[in-house]
Amino acid sequence: xxxxxxxxxxxxxxxxxxxxxxxxxxxxxxxxxxxxxxxxxxxxxxxxxxxxxxxxxxxxxxxxxxxxxxxxxxxxxxxxxxxxxxxxxxxxxxxxxxxxxxxxxxxxxxxxxxxxxxxxxxxxxxxxxxxxxxxxxxxxxxxxxxxxxxxxxxxxxxxxxxxxxxxxxxxxxxxxxxxxxxxxxxxxxxxxxxxxxxxxxxxxxxxxxxxxxxxxxxxxxxxxxxxxxxxxxxxxxxxxxxxxxxxxxxxxxxxxxxxxxxxxxxxxxxxxxxxxxxxxxxxxxxxxxxxxxxxxxxxxxxxxxxxxxxxxxxxxxxxxxxxxxxxxxxxxxxxxxxxxxxxxxxxxxxxxxxxxxxxxxxxxxxxxxxxxxxxxxxxxxxxxxxxxxxxxxxxxxxxxxxxxxxxxxxxxxxxxxxxxxx
Numbered sequence: 001x002x003x004x005x006x007x008x009x010x011x012x013x014x015x016x017x018x019x020x021x022x023x024x025x026x027x028x029x030x031x032x033x034x035x036x037x038x039x040x041x042x043x044x045x046x047x048x049x050x051x052x053x054x055x056x057x058x059x060x061x062x063x064x065x066x067x068x069x070x071x072x073x074x075x076x077x078x079x080x081x082x083x084x085x086x087x088x089x090x091x092x093x094x095x096x097x098x099x100x101x102x103x104x105x106x107x108x109x110x111x112x113x114x115x116x117x118x119x120x121x122x123x124x125x126x127x128x129x130x131x132x133x134x135x136x137x138x139x140x141x142x143x144x145x146x147x148x149x150x151x152x153x154x155x156x157x158x159x160x161x162x163x164x165x166x167x168x169x170x171x172x173x174x175x176x177x178x179x180x181x182x183x184x185x186x187x188x189x190x191x192x193x194x195x196x197x198x199x200x201x202x203x204x205x206x207x208x209x210x211x212x213x214x215x216x217x218x219x220x221x222x223x224x225x226x227x228x229x230x231x232x233x234x235x236x237x238x239x240x241x242x243x244x245x246x247x248x249x250x251x252x253x254x255x256x257x258x259x260x261x262x263x264x265x266x267x268x269x270x271x272x273x274x275x276x277x278x279x280x281x282x283x284x285x286x287x288x289x290x291x292x293x294x295x296x297x298x299x300x301x302x303x304x305x306x307x308x309x310x311x312x313x314x315x316x317x318x319x320x321x322x323x324x325x326x327x328x329x330x331x332x333x334x335x336x337x338x339x340x341x342x343x344x345x346x347x348x349x350x351x352x353x354x355x356x357x358x359x360x361x362x363x364x365x366x367x368x369x370x371x372x373x374x375x376x377x378x379x380x381x382x383x384x385x386x387x388x389x390x391x392x393x394x395x396x397x398x399x400x401x402x403x404x405x406x407x408x409x410x411x412x413x414x415x416x417x418x419x420x421x422x
Contacts, residue, residue: 001026002301003065007050007080009036011356012277013071017042019293025301028063030056037356038071050076057086067300072275075145078102090303092194092253092296093273100248101255101273104144104178111268114244116237118268119260121180129165131158131179138182141165142217143172149370152217154182160215183269185262188227190237191280192245192255193292193314195306199245201238201316202288203280204230207258210329210412217369222414223278224388225323226316228421229261237266252305254292256280277371279354282379283323286351288313318381322422324388326378326395329411330357332365333403340398344378349391351379363409373411375401389416 002025006017009031017038020027029042032049039045044063048055050073060068060083067089070080078098084091100110111118122132123144131139141164143151151171153164168177191203204227209218227233237259256278258270275281281292290306290313299305338359345353354377357363367373380391392414401409 002067003028003063004297004300005030005056005060005063005065005068006038006042006071007031007056007068007076007083008071008073009033009038009045010072011037011354012275012279013073014038014040015279015354016069016071016275016293016296019291020297023294023297025297028065030059051079053079053082053086056083060087069296069300070274072277074102074272074274077273090299090301092251092299092305094249094251096248097250097253097273100244101271102145103174104142104270105174105176107268107271108178110244110248114240114247116240116244116268117265119180119183121178123176123178124165125176126169129162129169129177131161135179135181137161138184140180140182140217141168142178142180143168144176144178145174146171149217149219152369154215154217156215183260183262183267185260186229187258187260188229188233188266189223189256189258189278189280190233190241191276191316192241192257193306193310194245194250194253194255195310197251198311199242199250200311200314201234202254202284202314203316203318204233205278205280207278208414212412213369219327219329219369219371219373220278221327221329221412223280223325223327224385224417224422225280225283225318229266230316232261232264233259233266237268252299254281254296277374277377278325279377279379282352283318283325283381286379286381287318287321287323288315290314321381321383322385322388323379323381324391326380326392326414327374328376328378328399328401328413329373330363330375330401330409331373331411332363332368333407333409334362335359335401335409336404336406337400337402339400340395341376343398344395347380347391347395349380349382349387351381353378375410385417385419385422389419392416 029045081093155161187207
């Protein structure tokens, strides 16, 4: 039985662990949290920090493992690459790709080098936190090296700006924050598969975020595939990205990049060189018949990524179908009751439902404005956008989540899409 170490313990990584276990792989999860959800179904687990490269290398040798793989955690891609280098294991990350995709400042530099439009912004450290003269409010403040919305804030005046920069600095290991123009416009994502040095677009989606949480980072509440901006993206951005990928020497792996679209211009802003929380791979497996999770597990153990027929199966237009992910976000408090989720799971058009909380769990106040407030992601695929809209309304009527005082905890429900756009 082959042995695989998986780095990271969040619920999304737990799904990857389940897939590895189902493939007959002896799966070992490494995460500092003893109660990390991904540890639940693993064969073995260790409470080691994912950044402790030497300790994990030592563990891999003691346990005689056959491979190492990163889960759904941006910050662990760099240590994943370092661990694989030391053990001489297959690794989809390259040194250049880690530089480009694992920090916001690295990404900005590579966008400049390859003439890819990104959001106008500037980097600051503790020595100079004054507001740049060339940028006007509202501004978005982000630590350069944290993900999932942590430490991010929209600022509208000087006091707010100064407080937010100080907070964001605390969340940055490098002690650097990015201050950039706040974009209030369409939001989309492109998801790539690399196989043997060729970059394929596997999904393009429109992202819908909630604006209901004041100036916390806008969190996703849904996505629809394919994007209404697919043609614009392929014409304007895809060729430049192709040049970037060659420059980064990427051979295999999966990459998601988020973009804003304003007045016909596409702005790149957030790369993730790993499986996504949004998990487009769930729709891809359902519609196109290949599973990125299995491909990554096999790659970690053999160095081979995907089957020979991959290119024939890959179709970001989803064979004319429409897929949608509905994210259910909760407000703070203790969950008293969850009703209706079973009915949604039994719906014939639902592929998968990820649940991150159960009754009795508490959603902490400081999780609001980050992906930690997500209760569930519901994945469905149908033939038309009108059917998507029908399902959104149906599921909204089924699902009821209340706190211990009987108050509704669902922050906001995804609104139906305009059929003319799709």
